[in-house]
Amino acid sequence: MVYDTHALAAPPSPASTGTPLVEVRDLSVEFVSRESTTRAVNGVSFSLAPGEVLCIIGESGSGKSVTMRALMKLHPAKHTRISGYMRVADHEVSAHSEREMRDIRGSHISMIFQEPMTSLDPVYRIGDQIAETVVHHKKCSRADGYARALELLKLVGVPSPERRLKAYPHELSGGLRQRAMIAVALSCSPTLLLADEPTTALDATVQIQVLVLLRRLQQELGMAVIFVTHDLSVAAQIADKVAVMYAGRIVEYGSVADVLQHPAHPYTQGMLASTVSGHMRGQIIEAIPGSPPDMRVRIEGCSFVPRCKSVKPACRRGTPALVDVLQGHQAACANFV
């Protein structure tokens, strides 16, 4: 196996240069039904520089996907209450209407999913789907659209792309479908790519191909990427920055090396400790006891208290804010206040 030990240093870090590409401040998302209100996201703030990869890590129900979908305004308005400020490039997403969002989706911001069939239409050929998106957003001719489609399939490493342009999604294998979906997402050269666990359903040997591809494309095209995953090792492979979410809040934020090598928050530490590896054979894994809280119930204080092994009286008093542990490495834990 070839390791690129310089990979971390390689991407240019525009974070210091100008304004961030993405800015989210105090985002809250609530799902309202007749019986209950689910507070899926509670005051999330982060920013992302152009060309940077942010991994949002969290378990199911932590609000990681909800946060990302809120950026695209994909939640049905009827049952969702969103508050907070969201900006992507020049677009203030939080103030945009559904109509304005439709122009932004697929052009400035694209999204890829865990299940490619959610974004690929089963009754259209792959080539038609890509060309259509290109024609719609770029207002170019169909011939140009098809040329771009071919170019994109080559870019994402689909073998014999001319033949695959005419294929229907179900005729492709899982890995190729995933590549085709990425091609559709890249068709209008987005500045921000949102990835919702795009490799989770893939086999190990295919997952690594897609990850390597995504990282290469990100660097070549200079896209910013928000990558949602529950898998710490996937984050280790692709992220520049990592945000760990628990119960609808970011509990730790920092560079991928800082967070994964020197975790500060007890939850991140617990996640790392409970990730199994071979050398633990015969030992009891240090699992985090209990399970994540019910998001329908409002919690006083830090929501990790019931599962935390270092609880102080201060933890029950108020929700801890993100504070600097080190330069650029923040954790929301009363132990650091």
Next chain:
Amino acid sequence: MKPMAERDFANPLPINTADRGGRQQPMLLVQSLKKHFPVKSGLLQRQKGAVRAVDNISFSVLKGETLGIVGESGCGKSTLARLLMHLITADACTLVFDGDPVSEIRGITLRDLRKNMQMVFQDSYSSLNPRLPIRNTIAYGPVVHGMAKSDAERLANDLLNRVGLRSEIYGARYPHELSGGQKQRVNIARALALTPRVLILDEAVSALDKSVEAQVLNLLNELKRDFNLTYLFISHDLNVVQYISDRVLVMYLGQVVEIGPVEEIYGNPRHPYTRALLQSRLSMNPAERVTEPPIGGDPPNPINPPSGCRFRTRCIFAEGVCEASQPTLDAVTGDRHPAACHMTDPMSGHTKAAA
């Protein structure tokens, strides 16, 4: 980390201590297990081919061990589990359970096999009956096997407590009121209700979050010791399999490509596919990023698998001989770690074959 602690229980649960064949008799002997699913199409439903889900597999499971079964999706590992449980009928198979051939004269019946061998399912959403309180779900098996209802419910309560769900709180609950990890505990309790000797765990922790997965793995380790169980642990997660298994069986497109002790498989893999699988594991260290995928492509369609060695289409060492003849998992007597690859067979004619 602390060593496993001894624990005692106020209410000991029954442990199946039957041992018919003796210590050295394998718990399970599987010989030439085969299942092809016909693929029909067209107006007349004519058979056009077959998905070779499980194609001539032989292996054995020793008493008290955990045999890990790894492979990618479509390699037939879940079909294998269902074949062993006789949930689907095999095209061909000889199954010997602790010395007794299954459903043959002078062997044990299917009913007895199912009492001794149980399965934990993966998908926690569909594995529990949504209209049945979990206590009744667990008690169902014993009741079917003739236990009085009140006894079965008491057993279910004990089992719930044993897997970490307080029966007075959870017993009357319905599956939708439980989290994924809790459902998986119920799943395990149900499988234990018939006091089996073998548990087949089909991706039993794959759908769980990492922190919960760790809890369930701890529980499985405890239960194995307390109930004297033998595990068949099916998973696609190589780290988990390495953690829990004593021996590992690697499957590719319905066939076994390599089998051996866990240290051997992970430390000295002999089959190129096993090597590729192991190299596809992601490091937790961001400084160790993979820049070149170990192998390309997807697993081929099992409907028309490649001739000869099924892995040759993705193998970097493929030669003419790999296309011409199928390598066999030659379990040479005494070989603890056979691999189905021409390169391991000096007589195969492969240029890289170990002389």
Next chain:
Amino acid sequence: MSVASLSDLSAAPPTEKLPPVRGYWASVGNRLRYDYLTIFFLSVIAIIVVLAILAPLIAPFDPTKSHMAYRLKPPGFRNFMLGTDELGRDMLSRLLWGGRTSLLMGIFPVLLATLVGGSLGVAAGFMGGRTNTFIMRTMDVVFAFPSVLLAVAISGTLGGGAKNGMLALTLVFIPSICRVAESATTQVRGLDFVEAARASGGSTLSIVRTHILGNVLGPVFIFASSLISVSILLGSGLSFLGLGVEPPTPDWGLMLSTLRAGIYTQPLLCALPGAAIFITSLSFNLVSDGLRQAMDVKA
């Protein structure tokens, strides 16, 4: 981590307040409680049913007794609160009594068809293979006829009368209920918990009873409840054509038919049984919709 916390695997932290245990049907009931529209129409049905049941006690006149002197009188004429029909019979009494027949025509065939069609469907779905093909193709043959035509044809062949009318309606409803039951069963049959039950050694009958029925009953029940209004309409239709209830037994459909004569002189009278049919069938329909919504929510 301490060993104690290992045995305390109970996945809920001690501080968490657990929501009350609630079975499926209880949660359906709870959802219905907040569905005011459904509750309203449910009460309408309740009132209609109670009135029909109490008809012998509250009907002011004998529904079959004619007062030949007062034919086709408007509502409010003398003691006839809702007027009289073409034979001078009290409309109110006839409507109340007619409700008994009409409701019976609406509910009984659906019940019977649910029993027969449901069993056939569950059997077909669970057995699969040839049994399924045989049962379902037979149903398809019946289903291929338009339901109204089929009902008319069957009761025409059997002859008139309420009993034969209901039998005809039952036969008409069996295939569609069977189909719903079959598809629900097929869906459930493939789920892991049924496999697990088989792996536990459960017999076919015990698996169907414990694991299949509970999951199939819901969808079948919803569908059947939506058929009640159809059944009322079809039953009235049969009576209207003279194939269902025979005179002088009061029935809304029959009343509609016989009052046709007076449609120009007393249109309001003619509208009364029509309105009764309309309100009843609408109520059943909306309640069925409400039920569907309340039962549809997945966990």
